[in-house]
Amino acid sequence: MARKVVGVGSVGTRCWVLLLLGRDDDDPLLLQAKEASESVLAAHTGGERHANQGRRVVTGQRLIQTTSDIFLGWTHVTGLDGKGRDFYVRQLWDWKGIARPETMGPELLSRFARLCGTCLARAHARSGDPIALAAYLGGSDRFDRALTEFAHAYADQNERDHEALTAACCSGRITAARV
Known part of the structure; x- marks a missing residue:
């Protein structure tokens, strides 16, 4: 077992990598x-409190993932300091790729955006009751039009924000650098 340094979103939390061996040294499992910890949204949602925060994370992952890790689970551990902590456990696959949109041309960026939108839509579609959602939305195109209107307004706001940023840079009010 070894302590693992976590990413920016998990600073201050504990993370461990566990090496387990099967029949011999050639049968490892990481x-x-x-x-x-409790979700930062918990105080604002008024929803039910979870007895184990690891279970909360696992439940969410199982809702949005097409296929979950067979080792995905949760536990509660009392540390050497006597404090109890919740953990979720999963197989370690540190094979993450990092997309670099700033290096993409317009066509590839557009494809990447569509891929991200598709993945997000599928994850959201898995987390709800399709019959209840369909009944709520009804048969009209009202929701589609509202969503499109919101997307256009959001894009317009992004353009205004970018113009304000550019003006602040040009006036010397702020300093920015391309990376």
Whole structure:
């Protein structure tokens, strides 16, 4: 077992990598046990409180993932300091690729945006009751039009924000650098 340094969103939480061996040294399994604290949204949603925050994370992952890790689970551990902490456990697959939109041309960026939107839509579609959602939305195109209107307004706001940023840079009010 070894402590793992976590990413920016998890600073201050504990994370462990566990090496387990099967029948011999050629049958390794790497698991990650990552501390799960209460969601930052919990205080604002008024929803039910979860007895185990690791279970909350696992439940969310199972809702949005097409296929979950067979080792995905949760536990509660009392540390050497006597404090109890919740963890979720998963197989360690540190094969993340990083998309670099700033290096993409317009066509590739457009494809990348569509791929991100498709993945997000599928994850959201898995997390709700399709019959209840369809009944709520009804048969008209009212929701489609509202969503399109919101997207256009959001894009317009992004353009205004970018213009304000550019003006602040040009006036010397702020300093910016391309990376």
